[in-house]
């Protein structure tokens with residue numbers, strides 16, 4: 001068992017922020033943690049890594065209570081860049097981690113090259129841009145090749161090239177057996193990284209696989225909607241229709257080519273085809289519509 005969180009509850013004074021979180025991860029995966037500002041994502045990650053105590057429930061990681069000292073060598077947690085020291089260089093940070101993690105210093109160059117930060121390795125962090133700090137944080141958490149990697153908003157401030165590089169690094173780690181839990185507001189990037197999303201809502205998690213949500217839907221505007229409906233019903237093909245007379249289909253139910261052939265064959269013209277690929281953003285809007293439109 002990689003992660004087993006049971007009925008985890010956490011409150012700050014009277015406010016319950018986590019109201020009973022359950023997470024079971026048995027095999028390496030990449031999981032995205034998504035939710036509005038203040039929904040409790042950081043609190044959850046802090047509780048899981050034992051940086052924060054919780055009020056009720058239990059957290060086990062790699063079969064041990066999350067307080068077990070040996071986990072220090074097996075998990076990594078990318079937090080925000082306030083943990084960095086302005087007066088130290090990137091190299092100093094990485095050397096410190098090598099010392100406490102008992103890793104050879106040769107790992108530093110290896111990781112710096114992988115992350116793409118060799119040119120400013122010896123510079124003081126004080127003068128780093130936001131993206132450079134994110135690179136350093138990434139280098140710091142992958143030094144020990146963790147079995148579980150938790151990441152709080154790792155994509156902040158990354159330019160597109162760096163975001164792609166980070167995605168590739170995470171996918172490589174995952175292929176090597178690392179489980180990754182990543183909180184992010186960048187839903188496009190999440191879509192590219194994983195199909196498994198935990199939406200954080202009202203102190204609870206809604207676990208969803210986007211496999212179903214990423215099925216392609218298409219909508220057709222045709223010359224004679226009523227006639228088309230009759231033909232589709234006769235053929236027993238599943239479809240929906242809306243007020244504007246559009247007919248909706250799921251690619252998995254009926255391939256588009258089949259519908260086109262059938263309608264044309266019956267003298268119905270297709271005026272417009274609209275493809276819709278649902279994804280993390282669409283689902284987010286459905287779940288948090290009020291907040292998303294503010």
Ligand SMILES: Nc1ncnc2c1ncn2[C@@H]1O[C@H](COP(=O)(O)OP(=O)(O)OP(=O)(O)O)[C@@H](O)[C@H]1O
Nearest residue numbers: 012013017035036037038039040041042043044200
């Ligand atoms: N130390 C604290 N004391 C009191 N309340 C806190 C503390 N830390 C967080 N909170 C509150 O707990 C709630 C959850 O905060 P948290 O930082 O976990 O959310 P988040 O989902 O990570 O937000 P964001 O997306 O903005 O990073 C918020 O209402 C926040 O104000």
